[in-house]
Amino acid sequence: MLSKKECLRRFYQQFQFDDQVLITIDPDPDALASALAVKRLLWRHVSHTKIALIRPIKRWNNIAMVKLLKIPCQDINSISTKDYSKFVLVDGQPHHNEVFRSFSYNVIIDHHPFQEVSYPCHPLECSIEKRPFFDIRPSYGSTSTILTEYLKTSRIKPSSSLATALAYGIKTDTRNFERQTLEDDIRAFLFLYPFVNRYTLNKIEISDLSIEDLKFFDEALKHYTVSKHRIFVFMDEVPSHDILVILSEFFLKLHEISFSVVAGIVDSSLVIVGRSDGRKHVGEFLKKAFGNAGSAGGHGAMGRAEIPLEYIRKKYNVPICERNIIEKFVFDSIE
Ligand SMILES: [Mn+2]
Structure with missing residues (x-):
């Protein structure tokens, strides 16, 4: 040296x-x-x-x-x-x-x-x-x-x-x-x-946001479901998975929430980003729920799954994947 x-x-x-x-x-x-x-x-x-x-x-x-x-x-x-x-x-x-x-x-x-x-x-x-x-x-x-x-x-x-x-x-x-x-x-x-x-x-x-990104917050605030200390958010198309990460981390700031899952469409895939305060293992949760449908994994506090929309379309035998179908798929998978 x-x-x-x-x-x-x-x-x-x-x-x-x-x-x-x-x-x-x-x-x-x-x-x-x-x-x-x-x-x-x-x-x-x-x-x-x-x-x-x-x-x-x-x-x-x-x-x-x-x-x-x-x-x-x-x-x-x-x-x-x-x-x-x-x-x-x-x-x-x-x-x-x-x-x-x-x-x-x-x-x-x-x-x-x-x-x-x-x-x-x-x-x-x-x-x-x-x-x-x-x-x-x-x-x-x-x-x-x-x-x-x-x-x-x-x-x-x-x-x-x-x-x-x-x-x-x-x-x-x-x-x-x-x-x-x-x-x-x-x-x-x-x-x-x-x-x-x-x-x-x-x-x-x-500085991880732009004024343009505020519309995603607007959308997220209209499409969330809280159950116990978990929150689920459904987004339409987003430009990249970054915004899903930001939203997922944002919702974990709520003191009542210990587990946040944000799903959105990136290109032709459903991307699901999870964040947790550690009480629930995100990686294992996503793997169990979505591992058969696509790629899924992560750590205790953060994880991600990616499922081709084509998979969901075929599974429900629909011509296109509308928001309600995607929501149904997510809830069916995590049940
Ligand atoms: Mn370096």
């Missing part, structure tokens, strides 16, 4: 002053924050850096993050990639994606499991000039942690927006330090904390 100083030295060794550097990312919070950190590290070391997104940002939290922290980034399809002399990949590896595979990277910094076959050349087998620099630490909770260490080692005081981005990257990837967290992740977070804008961080964390 290289020392932190040596990692930083090798990182800088890849670049010259006249380089145009393209940083490619699959835009989740950890990747966005890591890319912003690379941009900061390379400031005044290269001629130009650009952050390229391999897919559009969809989640509202991430849109809020980019907007509030003013993270400069652009869709990769609107960039002429041949104008760039160096390529950096953070929070990902070439085998994760076809777009990543199409680049020959000079630097790869990541925390996902290491896959050697995916590299353009083995670090010990290619010539020094062609040797890419990669720093892969699968034990780390986030790539933001690695980049925070780079900033620390290079004695850069992060700006408030960079610190906020990295803190959010660490928090989301470790799910607030509840999973795969090392002491290093906590130490990095503590280093960033004095520079973090806590109001902005909080606004980003809670």
